[in-house]
Amino acid sequence: GHPVYRDMSTTIFEKMSARARETGAINLGQGFPDSQGPEEILRAAAGALLSRSNQYPPMAGLAELREAVATHYARHQGLDLSAQEVIVTSGATEAIADSLLALVRPGDEVLVLAPLYDAYLPLVERAGGVARVLRLTPPEWRIGRGALEAAVSANTRFLLMNNPVNPTGIALRDEELALLAECCVEHDLIAICDEVWEHVTFDGVGHRPLMGFPGMRERTVKIGSAGKIFSVTGWKVGWMCAAPAIATLLARAHQFVTFTTPPALQWAVAEGLGKPESWFAAMRDGYRASRDRLAAGLREAGYVVNTSAATWFVTVDLSASGIDMEDVTFCERIVDEAGVAAIPISAFYPADPVTHLVRLCFSKADEVLDEAVARLATFR
């Protein structure tokens, strides 16, 4: 028969969303907003759909969007990218896949930090790579120098990382980023940085791209996502940025994976990236209010909540809440008995999982969050 790979099972996000659809549960599992997205961005796409070409745009992306990404990062993160160093992809997941397909040779080791986004390992393995996992633990999730050095071997060629971090909602501290950068330089690693949450940060936490650290400009692939920045996860418009030597290889993988990305959406995203800082601040304020609403409601209901510095997620600490249940069991039970879907943190570990935390998505309307809290209150 055909081989069945353990790590190519249906993702936890799809599993829980399907469960929510079947049971009619409120879906605080898979991370997506329940809003339509900003009307001006939607109108820009609709306008482009009707007035511009709907045939293949250039393989590496519309020149206007590549330029807009480069300008955006110069303005917001102090990076000096040229448009030629930006390749548009059909979502950040494609960018991660392209990067691994383009760069990993069979047997190359890829350092990853757990908890890790569930697409990483299957993609690393299918690219022929071998994952080396640095396992992080709550409540600090701190990356220590000793553990980092121990996780790297002579065959390690890449670091694949996410910052800010899904599912913990942590933004890596400057000293941790500096440590990672030093490690990449010392061991000659290429860093593949999934920074899709770069704009979704709270409480004055800014985003520092690993690419901006000493020695990283030429050895980093920086990945971004319009779905997260503009609250349109279904659009699947993303990009990857890298110095020309790497970008050339990335483009070759991209041409055989999707080749291009719908042009109308590219036009709209190019327009959106030029919005003033106040626009991004307003977006962040809206999500911060939702985060605070869900966290306060859950606390009122007797749950211990770890707040987040970034992302659309908070985590509930089951053991601190006095709930003697593993995360998977808790998620199974609340979807059936309380009518709320959530994601167990153990799904983000390839081995030896942390099992007392559950991730809840707060990018939802106030009344949806309130109803979810009311339902979870009865489950206590």
Ligand code: GLN
């Ligand atoms: N990024 C989303 C999350 O963490 C999931 C996206 C997906 O299901 N592919 O919930």
